[in-house]
Amino acid sequence: MNRDFHDLLEAKWDEGKFLCVGLDPDIEKMPAAARKEHIADTILTFNKAIIDATHDIVCTFKPNPAFYEQYGEEGWHALKETVSHINTIAPGIPVILDAKRGDIGNTNIGYAKMAFDYIGADATTVQPYQGGDALAPFLERKDKGIIVLVKTSNPGSEEFQGLQTGGEPLYKTVARTIVEKWNVNKNCAVVVGATYPEELKEMRAIVGDMPILMPGIGAQGGDLEASVKVGKDSRGKGMIINASRAVIFASNSGNFAEAARAKAQKYDGAIRKALVE
């Protein structure tokens, strides 16, 4: 049977797991213990330690290519090997490539090949600005997750996303368009920052049981408990709650992997608690 992002995700949700760990390596924040002669080895050693220490807690891992491609070929090698390592030690965990790519359709063919065929990700994030026709090469991939930016976690996301258009902010129109037009293959999901609980609540009402990727807890200061309470779907599921820096750089000493595990367990516990309260 082919891997299917949504099936893999549902299986993790059935285990009560909603935490996503963002694999966003930053050489300067890494402990000396993880540093090797070559950048690719440094990144891979670090990532493997984090993956090995947290894979039984998470529903997904989410590498962001920005933290790899700044190192060129070496970074891309480390990114591909990171995904391979996840697939080897925890084949039931879907991988989200947080690439936020977007171009015209002819060009997005290349980006879809990169994310799904070269890197081997199960899902990827995409930009909505160019419209649904441009995203066709992603939306056609039925077994993959196409996670569209709707309301992002950054402080200035209101600048355009909050503009009133037809009586509601733009991000709501984007969400409605995804639900009503783009989700033909039932493979769409949305990004809504956990830094905006009020908007998250409204968004859940619009998208129904569609998965919501929620970045912004941890280093960005989002309220985890509030986000879970308003972000869960009608079944008490539907969430991919991401923390990156707060987990992977929980400590910069030799025990960084154990510290990452402890932080992931803390978030996992807080999510489970918020779900039953």
Add this chain to the structure above:
Amino acid sequence: MNRDFHDLLEAKWDEGKFLCVGLDPDIEKMPAAARKEHIADTILTFNKAIIDATHDIVCTFKPNPAFYEQYGEEGWHALKETVSHINTIAPGIPVILDAKRGDIGNTNIGYAKMAFDYIGADATTVQPYQGGDALAPFLERKDKGIIVLVKTSNPGSEEFQGLQTGGEPLYKTVARTIVEKWNVNKNCAVVVGATYPEELKEMRAIVGDMPILMPGIGAQGGDLEASVKVGKDSRGKGMIINASRAVIFASNSGNFAEAARAKAQKYDGAIRKALVE
């Protein structure tokens, strides 16, 4: 003196050059003569032939990473070497990396490093959806060109870009925001598809003498003459007119480089003619 994107571009405009050739290699469309054992060699051999045959005609070259990163490390190697080749044989030609990246600020630091420091591009295209605060790592690079998607060339670009917001379509608000708020370092430019001449005319009125990158002539069917007439700035300059497939795949026989040169000359001639009419 440091390389400055806008200075390099002005120098090419002073030579009467406005054509941008998009270096978007597609292995399947390449002539047998360019194919080598390794993908990186194939791409690089093809690109070098195109660059060598057209560099005296163009104002910029514009590689799009989607056509490289689908081949992983090999593709990234070819992309970096392509830019190095341009810098070697024609150091006066600025290179635009058409990466259309966009993320939160902390992550965009990585993308800016990739485009400007690793690849060595003089400019890059970026996504507006997350707002100006997110783009700070790009906007801070004073000597680089930060080219923001405004009205894209694809048929479905109206889906969100055309939404009415505050009495005008969204893309006009995006353009005004770039002009009024983001262009502090005078390093911004905008993307407006040559497939929309009416919108291009309105856009020139909004952005003044800011450079406009115009994709969409050639394979996408944009009207070159109409685009030049309404797209030029008050000095008869300000345009980066892109053709990709129509030039680089002008022929798939052994004379592909000569055919690309002939097609580039045809466009260059048409631009010059439209400018004096």
